[in-house]
Amino acid sequence: MRLTTDEQKMLDGRKGKATQKAMELLVRYAEALGAERFVDTRNVAGVPGSANPFLQNYYKDKSANGLDAIFSHFDLDSDELIEVPSAVVPMSTILPWSAPAPAAPFSTSTAET
Numbered sequence: 001m002r003l004t005t006d007e008q009k010m011l012d013g014r015k016g017k018a019t020q021k022a023m024e025l026l027v028r029y030a031e032a033l034g035a036e037r038f039v040d041t042r043n044v045a046g047v048p049g050s051a052n053p054f055l056q057n058y059y060k061d062k063s064a065n066g067l068d069a070i071f072s073h074f075d076l077d078s079d080e081l082i083e084v085p086s087a088v089v090p091m092s093t094i095l096p097w098s099a100p101a102p103a104a105p106f107s108t109s110t111a112e113t
Contacts, residue, residue: 001030002037018085021076 003011011027013020030038052070059069071084 001027001035003027004038007038016085018071018076018082021072021078021080021082025077 007023009015010019010023026038055070055074056066059066059073067084068081072078072080072082076082
């Protein structure tokens with residue numbers, strides 16, 4: 001796997017522990033798929049596992065902060081506990097999910113005039 005200088009710095013941990021663990025995961029994926037290099041991108045979105053109520057419940061009884069545990073074990077696939085960088089902490093409040101109200105029944109009858 002060929003890495004750019006900047007990618008190698010990330011992998012070496014020179015851009016922080018969370019970035020290093022994320023890069024380790026990406027390199028494992030890339031090698032498993034036989035990739036020779038990464039492609040340039042400027043549009044990246046992540047979906048932190050902390051948004052999932054199942055994971056929040058699963059990790060709530062673990063010895064570490066729940067968000068750090070989810071981020072480390074689920075998002076980064078790391079056995080090492082990594083503190084969630086502030087840039088990846090969701091900014092909105094996650095409300096409990098509820099089903100939408102049922103729609104009014106569809107009527108097939110026609111009005112007579």
